[in-house]
Amino acid sequence: MEREPERAGRNVTLFLVDCxxxxxxxxxFPEGRISSRDYAIxxxxxxxxxxxxxxxxxxxxxxTLFGSDKTSNVLADENVEGYENIRTNFIPISxxxxxxxxxxxxxxxxxxxxxxxxxLACALYQLQSELGKSRVAYRKTLVLVxxxxxxxMWDPEDVEKLLVELGTAEVELSIxxxxxxxxxxxxxxxxxxxxxxxxxxxxxxxxxxKAGQPAVITSASAALSxxxxxxxxxxxxxxMYTTITLGHAELFPDSTITIKAVFKKAVTKANPMxxxxxxxxxxxxxxxxxxxxxxxSGSHAKRDADGMLLDEEEPRPSRxxxxxxxxxxVQPERIYYRVADTKEFVPLPELLNxxxxxxxxxxxKFDEGAxxxxxxxxxxxxxxxxxxxxxxNGADRASRFNAEREVxxxxxxxxYKYGATLVPLADFxxxxxxxxxxxxxQVISFTKASIALETLLGDVYxxxxxxxxxxxxxMFSAFIHAMHERQAVALTRYVGKRGAAGKAPDAKxxxxxxxxxxxxxxxxxxxxxxxxxFSEDIRMYEMDSIEYYHKKDGSINHEHRNLPGKELMENMxxxxxxMDMSTATVDADGNYAPWFDVHDSxxxxxxxxxxxxxxxxNNPEDTSLPEIHPEISKYLQPTQFLQDRAKPxxxxxxxxxxxxxxxxxxxxxxxxxRAKKQLAPQQEELQFDKILGKAQSQSExxxxxxxxxxLLNDTSNGRKYDSDVLTTPSTYRPxxxxxxxxxxxGDTEDxxxxxxxxxxxxxxxxxxxxxDFNSLVKTNDVKEAIEGMFALVHTIxxxxxxxxxxxxxxxxxxxxxxxxxxxxxxxxxxxxxRDLKTRILTQGFGNQDFWQQIRSHKLGLxxxxxxxxxxxxxxxxxxxxxxxxxxxx
Numbered sequence: 001m002e003r004e005p006e007r008a009g010r011n012v013t014l015f016l017v018d019c020x021x022x023x024x025x026x027x028x029f030p031e032g033r034i035s036s037r038d039y040a041i042x043x044x045x046x047x048x049x050x051x052x053x054x055x056x057x058x059x060x061x062x063x064t065l066f067g068s069d070k071t072s073n074v075l076a077d078e079n080v081e082g083y084e085n086i087r088t089n090f091i092p093i094s095x096x097x098x099x100x101x102x103x104x105x106x107x108x109x110x111x112x113x114x115x116x117x118x119x120l121a122c123a124l125y126q127l128q129s130e131l132g133k134s135r136v137a138y139r140k141t142l143v144l145v146x147x148x149x150x151x152x153m154w155d156p157e158d159v160e161k162l163l164v165e166l167g168t169a170e171v172e173l174s175i176x177x178x179x180x181x182x183x184x185x186x187x188x189x190x191x192x193x194x195x196x197x198x199x200x201x202x203x204x205x206x207x208x209x210k211a212g213q214p215a216v217i218t219s220a221s222a223a224l225s226x227x228x229x230x231x232x233x234x235x236x237x238x239x240m241y242t243t244i245t246l247g248h249a250e251l252f253p254d255s256t257i258t259i260k261a262v263f264k265k266a267v268t269k270a271n272p273m274x275x276x277x278x279x280x281x282x283x284x285x286x287x288x289x290x291x292x293x294x295x296x297s298g299s300h301a302k303r304d305a306d307g308m309l310l311d312e313e314e315p316r317p318s319r320x321x322x323x324x325x326x327x328x329x330v331q332p333e334r335i336y337y338r339v340a341d342t343k344e345f346v347p348l349p350e351l352l353n354x355x356x357x358x359x360x361x362x363x364x365k366f367d368e369g370a371x372x373x374x375x376x377x378x379x380x381x382x383x384x385x386x387x388x389x390x391x392x393n394g395a396d397r398a399s400r401f402n403a404e405r406e407v408x409x410x411x412x413x414x415x416y417k418y419g420a421t422l423v424p425l426a427d428f429x430x431x432x433x434x435x436x437x438x439x440x441x442q443v444i445s446f447t448k449a450s451i452a453l454e455t456l457l458g459d460v461y462x463x464x465x466x467x468x469x470x471x472x473x474x475m476f477s478a479f480i481h482a483m484h485e486r487q488a489v490a491l492t493r494y495v496g497k498r499g500a501a502g503k504a505p506d507a508k509x510x511x512x513x514x515x516x517x518x519x520x521x522x523x524x525x526x527x528x529x530x531x532x533x534f535s536e537d538i539r540m541y542e543m544d545s546i547e548y549y550h551k552k553d554g555s556i557n558h559e560h561r562n563l564p565g566k567e568l569m570e571n572m573x574x575x576x577x578x579m580d581m582s583t584a585t586v587d588a589d590g591n592y593a594p595w596f597d598v599h600d601s602x603x604x605x606x607x608x609x610x611x612x613x614x615x616x617x618n619n620p621e622d623t624s625l626p627e628i629h630p631e632i633s634k635y636l637q638p639t640q641f642l643q644d645r646a647k648p649x650x651x652x653x654x655x656x657x658x659x660x661x662x663x664x665x666x667x668x669x670x671x672x673x674r675a676k677k678q679l680a681p682q683q684e685e686l687q688f689d690k691i692l693g694k695a696q697s698q699s700e701x702x703x704x705x706x707x708x709x710x711l712l713n714d715t716s717n718g719r720k721y722d723s724d725v726l727t728t729p730s731t732y733r734p735x736x737x738x739x740x741x742x743x744x745x746g747d748t749e750d751x752x753x754x755x756x757x758x759x760x761x762x763x764x765x766x767x768x769x770x771x772d773f774n775s776l777v778k779t780n781d782v783k784e785a786i787e788g789m790f791a792l793v794h795t796i797x798x799x800x801x802x803x804x805x806x807x808x809x810x811x812x813x814x815x816x817x818x819x820x821x822x823x824x825x826x827x828x829x830x831x832x833x834r835d836l837k838t839r840i841l842t843q844g845f846g847n848q849d850f851w852q853q854i855r856s857h858k859l860g861l862x863x864x865x866x867x868x869x870x871x872x873x874x875x876x877x878x879x880x881x882x883x884x885x886x887x888x889x
Contacts, residue, residue: 012060012093012131013141015044016123017107018116020067022149024109027179029221031627036147036178037109039220043145043176045618046227048101053273053610054233060138061100062093064123065107067114067150073122074129085112086122093130101618116152116197120144121162128169140171145220147178148197159200163207172214175201180219229631230607237265240496241466243440244476244512259475260466261441266528267460270603273610336407437495437507441529444509449487451511454538458531463512477525480514489513494529552799568656575649584642595639604632764788766796769812773819782823789816790832794839797850806853813859826862827877833861837887860888 023037034042044063051059065087075083090107091100120142127140166173180198190198201217208215240263247256415422425433441463465476483490490512496505510531517524549560559565564572584595608628615626653659764772764785769792776785793809800806813833820829833854840851854860864878879887 010058010136010138011141012062012127012138013047013143014062014064014093014123014127015047016064016066016119016142016144016146017044017090018067018114018119018144018146018150019065019107019109019112020114020147020150021109021111022147023067023178025147025149036220037107039178039224040145040176041104041107043220043224043227044104045101046224046614048096048104049614049618050227050231051096052098052101053614057095059095060093061091061096062089063091063104063107064088064119064126065090066116066119066122067110067112069110069112073126075122075125082115082118083122085110085114086119088122088126098617113150114146116144116146116148116150116201117154117158117162121158121165124162124165124169124171127171140169141174142166142171143174143176144201145176145178146197148180148194148201149191150197151193152197152200154196154200159204163204163211166208167211167213170213173205173208174215175205175217176220176223177201177217178220180217182217182219225630228611228629230602230629232602233270235268237268239264242494242497244463244479244492245438245440245442246479249438257475259479260469260472261463261476262466263529264462264464265459266462270606272606273613334409336409336412434503435507437493437504439495439497439504441512442493442495443512444491444493446483446486446488446490449489449513451489455532456511456530457533458510461529463527463529464525480516480525480527483512483514484516492529494531552801565656568653571649571652571656575646575653578646578649579642581638581642584639586641595642596635601635602632604628604636607632764792766792770815773815777819777823782819782825783828786816786820786825786828786832789813790836794836797840797847798845800847800850803847803849806850809850810853810857810859813854814857817859817862821862821866824867824877826867830861830877830879833859834887855888858888860884 017040019037023040024035026033026035027039029039048061051061066085068085068087070087071084073083073086073088076086091103094100123142127142131138131140177198179194205215205217242261242263244259244261245256246259249256249258413424413426415424417423465473467473492510492512494508494510498504508531510529513528513530515524515526515528546564547558549557549563551557557563581596582594583592585593587593611629612625615622769789773785773789776782776788789812793812796805796809796812800809816832817829820826837851837854839845840848861879861884862877863881863884865881867878
């Protein structure tokens with residue numbers, strides 16, 4: 001029988017769900033111990049939500065129950081025997097909505113036993129009666145969801161009649177069985193009824209397949225995994241009809257070539273799903289409220305423990321109810337407010353332009369015809385509105401009025417962002433900037449095909465000749481063949497169609513690149529169009545070479561400690577080859593096979609977010625999140641075979657390159673912070689090893705050891721100690737800052753390398769040295785910050801040419817000097833400046849004149865008078881004036 005042509009996308013799926021008592025039994029599933037009913041509902045919810053997300057009006061779903069404690073079907077109403085306990089239109093066949101998905105949770109098991117064969121016949125009759133008279137050709141699918149535990153009378157004659165009717169009605173049969181395992185046909189723990197039902201259902205599927213009718217039987221676990229698997233949405237780009245113009249149609253109309261063409265988007269960005277896709281707006285109008293019977297909506301209606309209407313008390317919902325309760329996307333409402341960071345009226349142009357002085361002058365800008373009396377009346381009305389909106393009076397009301405105020409959208413002015421600046425542009429100014437171009441694709445010039453790849457970062461469009469214009473097809477073919485032979489591309493200006501207001505969109509510059517070739521034995525000729533970026537959007541960064549190193553004398557060195565050696569290159573090549581994903585697995589025959597397939601991979605951020613939103617919509621009371629689907633996570637972790645193969649090469653690279661794990665950095669406070677902590681009033685009882693030293697405390701016995709309180713309050717010698725002068729003898733002494741490592745050839749470190757990275761001092765990079773220094777000071781790592789700054793100064797001075805960086809080095813020393821004086825790290829600074837002097841004055845340093853800069857700016861040792869942190873009379877780490885003067889001599 002020849003099948004009638006179908007309209008694409010017209011699909012009707014009717015789910016036939018088993019509600020027998022056996023569906024309440026719990027079984028062990030990969031997700032846990034769940035009842036068959038809950039597992040079936042989870043499968044149905046996944047199918048419903050996937051259709052809801054697509055939002056296609058041609059996808060219709062419905063649910064019919066069998067084994068229910070209520071009978072509601074046409075055959076039973078006509079007194080046909082054998083169709084009891086079947087409830088049709090539990091969810092009428094219609095476009096799925098959130099309401100219909102929520103209704104799935106109201107499916108309840110009963111004490112009845114449903115006949116599978118009778119349910120299939122009744123569901124088939126329902127499809128034929130509802131869709132038989134429709135002029136639209138639908139693709140009909142019947143999905144049976146059952147555990148196959150109910151006793152069924154499998155009459156061979158009835159089975160044959162059902163198969164014939166399925167073929168005649170062109171209904172595809174899908175059978176989903178909870179606990180079905182096709183690999184184990186004979187299972188000892190399976191009941192006789194389940195084994196019989198599964199055997200008969202397999203026979204039905206086999207006969208339908210032999211007759212050429214689509215049919216499938218699977219387990220609920222496999223069906224659920226398929227339903228919850230990530231689904232790629234393949235959008236079909238809407239064609240945009242335009243023209244390609246070569247020449248100037250207005251100045252030279254006779255020599256202008258116009259080609260009718262079609263634009264189609266080739267690549268688009270996949271965005272994560274928004275939560276408003278699964279939002280539901282409750283209908284508020286009287287016509288939107290579904291009608292219910294008085295018995296079901298009255299106070300005497302029977303409800304279960306959850307407050308839900310029992311099935312026998314629920315009226316049969318009509319198709320119009322579900323159409324009325326459709327799901328809509330939430331539409332945003334924009335409200336503009338005045339902010340409180342200025343006294344000026346924020347949304348108006350003077351806030352951005354800063355030219356007008358008050359709000360009244362701005363009002364004249366928008367309404368030049370208004371006189372002063374009208375403006376005063378508007379100001380009074382605005383103040384009254386503010387009093388009514390904010391309430392109260394006095395200073396409190398005025399502060400709230402200035403803090404926030406709603407404004408009208410028509411009082412706003414458009415502004416364009418240029419970097420971090422907002423440039424306002426009023427409507428009458430924007431008209432002057434509009435470029436009057438005709439819509440279409442106009443060729444400006446031609447250039448070589450060897451264009452920079454960084455300019456091809458915009459959206460990509462397909463361009464081909466109009467399929468209904470043979471002359472355009474001939475001209476388009478000649479046009480792209482000419483570019484292809486000359487190895488050229490066209491620089492074009494694209495202007496879209498004018499909008500409803502008659503305004504043309506902004507012009508866009510782009511490359512028109514020809515594509516000519518053969519695919520699957522078919523020739524293709526088309527162009528791709530890529531928009532060009534603005535010059536401000538392109539940033540060029542130069543990276544140091546890994547093949548050679550430039551020395552200060554201009555020579556090139558191919559062997560350097562910052563360059564990879566031959567052994568490292570070989571180990572790196574072996575590591576990269578070991579990580580080859582095209583040979584990451586081994587098949588059954590022992591041959592290498594690929595592991596990663598880009599067409600079979602999914603974006604976890606997009607698909608798992610969608611699964612989470614769907615899960616929350618179907619399980620509003622559950623606070624947990626769903627597990628990541630295996631199809632999403634299968635490429636997040638490489639195979640064990642790949643890890644084991646790449647591990648030796650990775651270890652070789654680590655050993656050759658000297659890669660070491662950086663230990664966690666211990667937080668160290670400054671001397672001032674430690675002193676304040678030790679003198680805290682809540683720490684009254686101090687240990688003797690902190691007061692008298694460790695050696696003396698060990699000689700004291702616990703019996704004759706006095707307490708701190710007794711020492712502080714002892715007046716036998718005629719005096720009382722002040723607790724503020726009791727400090728611990730510090731054993732924290734700064735280590736001498738070591739010089740940066742120098743090469744054997746006399747070359748210094750690369751300036752881009754963090755200073756101090758080879759001597760244990762913190763990393764201060766030249767580009768962010770001050771920020772890094774301040775960050776270390778804020779975390780009380782003052783000693784490390786000063787030592788790192790001097791290490792950086794040494795590197796800068798040695799690499800300086802002609803004193804071009806002396807000023808920068810002086811600023812760094814000044815910053816370290818002031819910080820050391822304020823943070824009580826004078827000894828660290830003095831030791832560092834002494835070490836720097838020794839290094840600079842060493843013969844062969846090259847820039848010894850920098851020491852004269854230190855002398856002239858008096859950046860020598862910190863004296864006692866300059867120490868700003870004399871704690872409780874504690875001796876300062878500063879030096880005397882004579883010693884400081886001798887240091888600079």
